[in-house]
Amino acid sequence: MNSVTIGEELAALRHRYPGCFVVAFADLSTGMVLAVSTLEKTAQEKLDALGRTAQSCLLGQGASAVAQVLGAGARNSPTMALQAGAHDIRCFLRAPAPAVEALCLVLTPEADLDRLLPDATEALLRLTVEA
Amino acid sequence: MPRGENDDTARFMRAIAGFSAAPETVTRLGRALVQSGGALEAMLVEINETVLRRTLTFRTDAGATLSLDVSERRVLRVVDAPVSEDKRCASVVKRVLTAEDAKPLMRLLADCIPPDDQVYVVSALPDDPATAVFEGISVRDLMDVKAPQDTAAELPKRLADMVVQGKNNMRAMTCYADREALVRWGQNDLCAAADSILPSLLPDPGPSVTLWHGGLREDSALLVISTEGFVICAFCDAQDVSRCFGAWQAYISNPNHT
Known part of the structure; x- marks a missing residue:
């Protein structure tokens, strides 16, 4: 799959959910956003911050401790992190090992998580398998 | 006698x-x-x-x-x-x-x-x-x-109400202030687990709620809520993830939460 197809997959996911305004595909080992689909123009600094947050939530020191508590073991990490601030929700989904990619979504607080999360998980699997 | x-x-x-x-x-x-x-x-x-x-x-x-x-x-x-x-x-x-x-x-x-x-x-x-x-x-x-009722009284009323309501949906919940446990409720092993991860969690400057899921305990999820100087670590059933996360998200997104 080339980068355009990744972009199409990200855009398709974003379009299915009106409350979703950023969908990014990130490399957790570096915290770098590899591809993104956004509702409106988004500064690169914000995307960089999103990638770093994904890395921290899914691979950082806190994530490692959380993984142990959730029974994943210190060498693994949680498969999902949801982070809500006062104005938005950030969702980070980690691809199954050995892949090190993750899907990062920025959502409105009204987003339908019950529908979106399984859909986004399937999209991530398609992306990582073909990548 | x-x-x-x-x-x-x-x-x-x-x-x-x-x-x-x-x-x-x-x-x-x-x-x-x-x-x-x-x-x-x-x-x-x-x-x-x-x-x-x-x-x-x-x-x-x-x-x-x-x-x-x-x-x-x-x-x-x-x-x-x-x-x-x-x-x-x-x-x-x-x-x-x-x-x-x-x-x-x-x-x-x-x-x-x-x-x-x-x-x-x-x-x-x-x-x-x-x-x-x-x-x-x-x-x-x-x-x-420290008596739970006394220390719970240290929580803002609305937050204390959320903690009390949360007992119905959570397996365990611990509320910390300055990394000291004020209120504990639920399974002992999960309360101890919350204590063990607290030092690894970076303090969040603003109100936030973070949920983690994954690992062998697929039936559990961990919620960490940071608000008004308090940190709450709670474990909920995986099937209640959206509801628990949504309730706390609504709480912190309300500007009148203090």
Whole structure:
């Protein structure tokens, strides 16, 4: 799959959910956003911050401790992190090992998580398998 | 001791207690405790003033009742208490207590007797044979334990309400201020797990709620809520992830949450 197809997959996911305004595909080992689909123009600094947050939530020191508590073991990490601030929700989904990619979504607080999360998980699997 | 003698002695003791207390403090529910520091503190003072072995029955106007076997300023046994949903609290009822039971006993006292209710006490001779005085929990040990009701009162009201509501949906929940646990509820192993991960979690400057899921405990998810200087670690069922996360997200996104 080339980068355009990744972009199409990200855009398709974003379009299915009106409350979703950023969908990014990130490399957790570096915290770098590899591809993104956004509702409106988004500064690169914000995307960089999103990638770093994904890395921290899914691979950082806190994530490692959380993984142990959730029974994943210190060498693994949680498969999902949801982070809500006062104005938005950030969702980070980690691809199954050995892949090190993750899907990062920025959502409105009204987003339908019950529908979106399984859909986004399937999209991530398609992306990582073909990548 | 023959039953009749015991009854007579108990009646005599109640009469003495009635004479020794100021008349206006003796009611049909028992002697009204002076409560400058709240119900819990008043009960601890009463226990601390009980040297000879007695069964102290604490009551409130609302009908709450709790009976403790007390001797040498120590609580030997919980004779009777309302059924507690908290397993750790329920585990201390009707058995000999040790110092390790101080926290659940304090939690039970706080759960049974609302902090602002007037408490009355009746002191009676116990029915069963004497228990060794080195058993039980001293008042000093109890005072060393922070009472959940007292510390919950340190939470802003709306946050305290959220914590109380959360008990219905969570497996375990611990609320920290300055990394010190104020309120604990639920499974012991999960509360201990929350303590273990707290140092690894970076402090969040703004209000936030973060949920993690994954690992062998696929049926569990961890919620960390940071708001108003408090950190709450809670474990919920995976099937309740959206509901629990949504409730806390709504809480922190409301600007009137303080």
